[in-house]
Amino acid sequence: GAVVSQHPSWVICKSGTSVKIECRSLDFQATTMFWYRQFPKQSLMLMATSNEGSKATYEQGVEKDKFLINHASLTLSTLTVTSAHPEDSSFYICSASSVTSTDTQYFGPGTRLTVL
Amino acid sequence: DAKTTQPNSMESNEEEPVHLPCNHSTISGTDYIHWYRQLPSQGPEYVIHGLTSNVNNRMASLAIAEDRKSSTLILHRATLRDAAVYYCIPMEYGNKLVFGAGTILRVKS
Numbered sequence: 001g002a003v004v005s006q007h008p009s010w011v012i013c014k015s016g017t018s019v020k021i022e023c024r025s026l027d028f029q030a031t032t033m034f035w036y037r038q039f040p041k042q043s044l045m046l047m048a049t050s051n052e053g054s055k056a057t058y059e060q061g062v063e064k065d066k067f068l069i070n071h072a073s074l075t076l077s078t079l080t081v082t083s084a085h086p087e088d089s090s091f092y093i094c095s096a097s098s099v100t101s102t103d104t105q106y107f108g109p110g111t112r113l114t115v116l
Numbered sequence: 117d118a119k120t121t122q123p124n125s126m127e128s129n130e131e132e133p134v135h136l137p138c139n140h141s142t143i144s145g146t147d148y149i150h151w152y153r154q155l156p157s158q159g160p161e162y163v164i165h166g167l168t169s170n171v172n173n174r175m176a177s178l179a180i181a182e183d184r185k186s187s188t189l190i191l192h193r194a195t196l197r198d199a200a201v202y203y204c205i206p207m208e209y210g211n212k213l214v215f216g217a218g219t220i221l222r223v224k225s
Contacts, residue, residue, distance in 0.1 A: 004159075006159075034212065034213075036215075043203075043215045043216060043217055043218060044154075044160065044215040045215075046212055046213070046214065046215075049212060091157075093159045093160070094159075095159070095160075095213075103148060103150075103165065103207075104150075104162050104165070105152075105162065105213060106162065107152075107159035107160045107161065107162075108159050109158055109159050110157070110158065110159045112157075
């Protein structure tokens, strides 16, 4: 149980285009979903926290107009990287906590974004 | 957020126990101690968490010092699949996880 999926697993795009990444909780309802970014050989950095039906809360230094987060249902959150640039190339990981176990986060497998 | 100190890396032999230490001297009384691990090119995986008492599950054991300023994750028999980065994260219930650098565990066959 407690499986989180991400789609796509990897994506290559041209500079200036937008990319959408989906995060789904497959077998549980997620009250809260989190988005992280991880650069090579670095730790995960929390970008934002989203609750279903509410606006996301962004961490300091993360541009909310560049990283659009939508959490339309208890099983789906999306992250859209708008006008992507090479410096946005990174490993994007989502996680979710369930309504029954809010103190444990279940992570997706990650999405590798490469911006040319 | 409580600061944590973990060794940069550790090495273990396969089939032997591994003790991964973590210092969290600034932990607050309501912070749970969470451990996650991340295998290469994957998202993190929950390992175990506890508040005051030692905890066991099918993956590992967590030994928490009486003053709660340190804890130790114990893998009873390391396998090659346990090679990963292990993160110790104090977190208040329902709050957000803040990842530090973690400990790179290498397992030798």
